[in-house]
Amino acid sequence: MVKHDGNQAPAYEEEEEEERVWSWGAGTDGQLGTAKLQDEHLPQLLSLTSLASISMLACGGAHVIALTSGGKVLTWGRGNSGQLGHGDILNTCLPKPVSFFDDYVITQASAGWSHSGFVSDSGCLFTCGSGSFGQLGHGDNMSQTSPVKVSYFVDKSVKMVACGMRHSLVLFAGNQVCGFGSGKRGQLGVSSDRTKSVNLPCVVSGLEDVEVVRIAANGDHSAAISADGQLFSWGRGFCGGPDIQTPQCLPSSQSFREVALGWNHALLLTVDGEVLKLGNTLNKQSEKQPLQVDSSEALLEKVPDFDEVKVLQIAVGAEHSAAVTESGEIKTWGWGEHGQLGLGSSNDQTSPQLVSLGNSDLRTKEMKVYCGSGFTYAVRRKQQLSSSPTST
Structure with a gap:
């Protein structure tokens, strides 16, 4: 300067x-x-x-994935299930390159509780980490310490992966969405409420005619945003409401461009920079009051203290939230x-x-x-x- x-x-x-x-x-x-x-x-x-030129981060249960602008991958944190992709089950307290991807360009990644997903520039999907619920999508419940290509998507051109607690969502060509892993709360979006888990990708019901542009997963929740700004959600019900087995469109006049899911709440960012929330940010048992509602509309609230402040980006952890304002402040x-x-x-x-x-x-x-x-x-x-x- x-x-x-x-x-x-x-x-x-x-x-x-x-x-x-x-x-x-x-x-x-x-x-x-x-x-x-x-x-x-x-x-x-x-x-x-080792963190020069970061293009994106993905943060999970206790591990982090960083992508560089050149498409390289670094991971660190908890590695007890192989989620770091280094071929072992060791923790790493400093960023370490994932050598498996030396000959690939990775453009998007997601970190779940103890598993990870990676999307290459050629549209391939790779997963590693815990597979105990089938969340790696390889047709078994085995864990993997190095990334493995998910064969189901070899010719389907994957656009985005989202990893939840014990499940995964994938957006691929044709604007279709698949889910795999734990489905006991409806988070896979399949029509049968008897589906406890699946270890191969299955198409999410009800989004076939929707142009999905973004997906999100965390805890036992799943969500998608359409090209026209509608929000669809499924999985565990918010505020004690019933679980949702297949995607439901949030009845709102707002147009959304981003959704971030926690364990008990979600943040929504409108195209105008307003922040709305679903569910409880703080899930204290003594304060938790189950709501008997037929839709999510009654649970949608504007987050206080952002009046006349445009928000550019949102993020959500298990039970905490963050936002970046137009002036570059983080709250x-x-x-x-x-x-x-x-x-x-x-x-x-x-x-x-x-x-x-x-x-x-x-x-x-x-x-x-x-x-x-x-x-x-x-x-x-x-x-x-x-x-x-x-x-x-």
Whole structure:
């Protein structure tokens, strides 16, 4: 940055903003990438030696997947089921390249509780980790310590994978959605309510005529967003409501562009930058009041404290939430036991609170936030800046 005195505003000349990555929350399995096996209640700035040019992160139960702009894959955190894809069942407290993908370009990934999914630029799907419920889609209940190609999708051009607690969703060519893994709460979206689990992909019922552009999974919930901004959800009912066996369209006049699922709640982001919620952000048993409703409409609420503030992105962990505003600020709320809110304590918060990232410059507004079950990541991406000197 160009130095300036107190009488002159800063000047910038085609300056490249530095990429930065922070993590906080539960860290005892190495998922924070700090090389320390401990929780962190405040954002920790990470070394970017191995995390340069991040294109996306995926955070799971206690592991993290990072994709670089060149399509390479790094993973770290809990590896007890092989979910890191390194060929072993060891935890890794620092980002480590997944050598299996050295000859592939990976464009999208998702992290479940103890399994992982990866999509290549050629439309292939690879999975690894726990397969005890069939969530890897290989036709068995075996776990895999290295990524294995899911043969069902070899000629189907996969667009996106979403990993939940013990199930997986896949969006592929023709805007079709498949599910596999645990289905006891209806999260696979098949018509039979007797389906406890499947280990091969099965087509989700009721979306055949819907142009699906995004899918999401977490806990025992599943969701999809259509090209015209409608939200479809299925699986475990929110707020004690009945489980939903096949996708149901949320009756709303709003148009949605993003959905993030937790264990007991969901966040929805409208095309206008408003944030709405379904269910309970804090699932305290003493406060939990089952609602007898016929649709999700009665459960849809606007998140407080975002009036006249446009939100660009949302993320959800097990029971905490995060959002990035138009000004580049990150706000968090919900469960805070492990410090996953990044506010310096383990207190819960019922409304969005501003997370301080130290002296980070937010002029780029290129902030992204990602939530694992009990931890959070923030990424400020590189961006070219250009402006002229200005005198006061």
